[in-house]
Amino acid sequence: MKADVPPSGTPLVELKGISKRYGDLLANDGIDLSIEPGEIHALLGENGAGKSTLVKILYGVIEPSAGEIRWEGRPVTIGSPVEARALGLGMVFQHFSLFDELSVAENIAVALSSDWSLSTVREKLGEISRTYGLALDADRAVWTLSAGERQRIEIVRCLLQNPRLLILDEPTSVLTPQEAEHLFTTLDRLSSEGCAILYISHKLEEVRRLCRRATILRAGRVVATIDPRASSAREIAALMVGNAVGEVRTDAPHHPQGETLKVSNLSMPPAGLHGQALRDINLVARAGEVVGIAGVAGNGQSELFAALSGERLADRPEALAINGKPSGTMGIDARRRLGAAFVPEERLGHAAAPSHRLSENTLISHAATEVSRSGFILMNAAKRVARSIIQSFDVRAPEGDPQARKLSGGNLQKFVIGREIIRKPKLLIVDQPTWGVDAGAARLIRQALVDLAREGSAVVIVSQDLDELFEVADRMAVIHQGILSPLKPIGEWTKEAVGLEMLGVAQAQGGVHAV
Amino acid sequence: MTTFEAILLTIVTASTPLLIAALGELVTERSGVLNLGVEGMMAMGAACSFAAAVTFDSTLLGVAAGMMAGALMAALFALLVLGFAANQTGSGLALTILGLGLSGLIGAPFVGARRDPIAPVDIPGLSDIPVVGRLFFEQDLFVYASLALTILVAIYLVKTRSGLTLRSIGENHTSANALGLPVRQVRFWAILFGGACAGLAGAYLALVYTRFWSPGMTAGRGWIALALVVFAAWRPAWVLVGAYIFGAATVLQLHAQAAQFGVPSQVLSAVPYLATIIALLLLSIRHGRAIGAPGSLGVPFVPDR
The missing domain is CATH 3.40.50.300 (P-loop containing nucleotide triphosphate hydrolases)
Structure with missing residues (x-):
């Protein structure tokens, strides 16, 4: 003792x-x-x-x-x-x-x-x-x-x-x-x-x-x-x-259907020197549900996100289908035009350009479908979009149209997630939605993700925060060394089972650590 | 002496300055600082060493002046990138331009002057062995010094505590700072060492290789030295190998020009530089991040206090 x-x-x-x-x-x-x-x-x-x-x-x-x-x-x-x-x-x-x-x-x-x-x-x-x-x-x-x-x-x-x-x-x-x-x-x-x-x-x-x-x-x-x-x-x-934080409401009834995202036997070599290869990934996300991907950092989450978003292309179109359309070899904007939206892990520098204003930052994803015409930016439209994101997602920002880096982590995260949700995507893929974000902002973001799913979109959340996934996900899988476990309804997972998958014990393959 | 023997000897002479400059830059880069000013520091080393050697009629003073000039230029660079956390690429390029210009000014009164060759170290008996005798045992002191330097740098980096500290700082300066390692102090000395080596390489060019001064005589050797460090994956032994490959390319293209293969001489002169570009290209194609590159290379460091 x-x-x-x-x-x-x-x-x-x-x-x-x-x-x-x-x-x-x-x-x-x-x-x-x-x-x-x-x-x-x-x-x-x-x-x-x-x-x-x-x-x-x-x-x-x-x-x-x-x-x-x-x-x-x-x-x-x-x-x-x-x-x-x-x-x-x-x-x-x-x-x-x-x-x-x-x-x-x-x-x-x-x-x-x-x-x-x-x-x-x-x-x-x-x-x-x-x-x-x-x-x-x-x-x-x-x-x-x-x-x-x-x-x-x-x-x-x-x-x-x-x-x-x-x-x-x-x-x-x-x-x-x-x-x-x-x-x-x-x-x-x-x-x-x-x-x-x-x-x-x-x-x-x-x-x-x-x-x-x-x-x-x-x-x-x-x-x-x-x-x-x-x-x-x-x-x-x-x-x-400082004040009581409410819980995320997830109890709305839902009947997930269709295959908004279907990943079939997706494999990819590692991108960098110390990267992780993706091995034979299979994944289906249906309209109306939240799918969670758990795992310890560095087990292929960023590689999976890059493959889903189109930052890295698959070697054949059928590896990935969005709304039934084979899109494995399509670029990011092409996937956006099919109704997908993506929020990468890093807020500053990946999801948003730090020294650009919020209105300019809407262009990063909205340019695929709106706010530009024949290659010219519709600046007023961009400003309108930024204003409505700020209002709908309670983004507390300095007056006017500030640079992205002037926002606190939580507010910027609300902005980049709001930027995608406001496009009403049929499929949203988010990497680490609430990393380094205060409790209030985290709750708002999780609620927004759940609400989007309940309105009929498919939401895929890659997260290292198990509590978060248990709170919002309907089905979950665990990624370990680039291999994705089968997707199971959240009720069938226990924390211990997830832990074993994270260690690769459940997969009964190399890299078992002494615990 | 046969032509073959003569070619081998000139290859050694052409490779030595590349080796010395590249070793200096290797140490600087292993500490996490990218100094693109090697060409400029080398030019200053050449001009100052030649000026001092002619003025005082002393090779030793010349060499000392060359190393001092290189180190002074490096100290200026250190002030910019360590003191003011300035962009390393920009500062390095500026240093090259400054060095090339300033060396022309310093060397101007000495254009046309000549120095006598330096007597090689002669080891009686051994140097009489055919072919390899003169190659291995009758070089000038610089050649032996450069080989010793390669070994010393290798031992320093891998075997000593101070070398471990330097590598750690180059690998991740944020972690090193969090552990209390003196990031800027170590980098300052590493930059200075790089400068002194570049200055020494310049001195070798002016006092041994050409034995006269002319503006722009470094002729891109500083850039080749920089490429060598990448080519060698930041390892001293590979710098040695690389320096001799590039030295050989420089010499052989001269002989190829003399032999008149029907290829324009300009194409042949470009061979070492083309080889530089190809070496860099191959490396970057094979690996996302160049293999062996220090993690913090080229990233400005601002301690968070």
Whole structure:
């Protein structure tokens, strides 16, 4: 069991009045936080609440504008990650701080002080791996590893330095449920050995599973410090978001019919050096339903999206049919003219041009069917379309016709999804519809996707957020190493079954990871 | 000495400057910085080394001046791309134009001057072996230095901690910064090393290869060195191989011109450059991202503090 230290005596680390200002934005506003030795302390908050900024300050990556940090009661300045590590802080980053082309051992050595030779690193790596059950092959290049294995590298890298405080930033966002459970066991064990853990997350279930104390941030401020086990999920969510978030209504009756999208035996070689091949994909999306595609990042989701949208063409037209018309070799606009619409994963740079105005950004997809005539842009029409997207999808944007990059992530995402829905597509394919979006915007987007399906369109959602898929999808499949599992009604899936598919265990083919 | 022997010797001489400049650029690029100014730094190295060597009648001072000139040009580039996070492509091209112009100005008083050849290292006995003797054991010091440099760079990158840090920074500067590695400091020294090597290559051209100065004498060798780095997939051993292939192409086309195959001489002179383009093309056709390219190559770095 956990050795919970009561909040008495000197805290291990204490933050007092930490503030960080970026221009007009106050990312952190007078934050107080204290962590006891051996405690697992949660830092909860929506995307953009200031969690990442705060831990980067603690780890010496970012300089605070104001405030004080006390380490075991002594005031300290943490000027760089090197100084942070010397104090006894270790950090596991959300987007891993790893080097793809280097080996596991090199990745670990590079963060350690120079008196660690590569051979000592190898030796210690083996030791730590055995002690904590974190299996790693020292000589593999990182790009060949799964997200779970990459995270192990980060954890081992911290553990080699005997940290007093381990910081984990959204550690489960890229893990399968099984990998996450394995991580929790490791963390429990570290905590019982006296290592404090600052656990950053926006997932309530995990925090209730792991932590006795949670500090909740909203808009850069501490709104409460609570015991997550003593409060209901609804109460905590309300604290995080500021007001209660409604649930997505999905209970409207529906009778999906037809084959709006039919993918038959679609295979594709990988696009880049480290890309994933698609192997023999079969998929049908019917009018009126939401189809979800789950999977751990990097298992072929972006390749599948590129193949469906026409960014990469299939080698034969029959591989993909939209509304019954073979369109595997058609380009993006040709597919749009058949009634399809696409929203790629990356908002800035893929779905929208950052320095172009919203009206100009409508052209990206609308030019296929409207707002242009004989090659000339109908600017007034584009502006009208932009205005109606802003109104119908509650896009909160600066006055007038701002550049896309001036919008916050959530508002821009509402805009790019609204831009496609407003075209009334018969088929909508969305990659990661609510990635990095606040709860309010996420709910609005999910509702809009469900509503579109209920009005008779087919909607395909590729997402790494399992909760999201369980909430909105009618049928779901899991993609693993470029192979798509059979589509099953959502009611027939359990989280565990999805997890097994994500690991490829269900497919009983190579790449089974130790869990 | 047979013609064959003479050809082999000139191939070594033609390859050495390419090798030195490409090794310097390789280190710069492995740290994640693309410096397209090699041609300009080389030209400055050639002009300054020749000017110093003639003025002080000292090859050693000439070489030192050439390396200094290359490093100074590189420091200017570093100020732009590290200090102001300027676009690396634009800054590099500007450096080439500046270097070509400025070298003409510095070298102008020395047009027409000549330097005596540098005495080769003569290892008695060994250099008397037919054919290979003179090839392997009677070269000038630069040739041996360039070979040693190849080995040193290879060992530095793969075997040392400092080399590991440099590769990590080139691979992903955001992660490196998050871990607290001194991104800009390491890149500064890598850029300076690249500049000193380009300057040394220029000095070799002026003091050994031609032994006179004329404007534009680098004749695109800086660009070939750049292409070599890509051709070699950012590996020192392959830079060595590539440099000698390109050196051979340069020399053999001269002999082909002399032999009068009925091909216009201009076509033959273009051969090394055509080979450069074809090498780059083949690489980009085979791989989406050029194989071995550092992940952060050419991306400006702004620390988030």
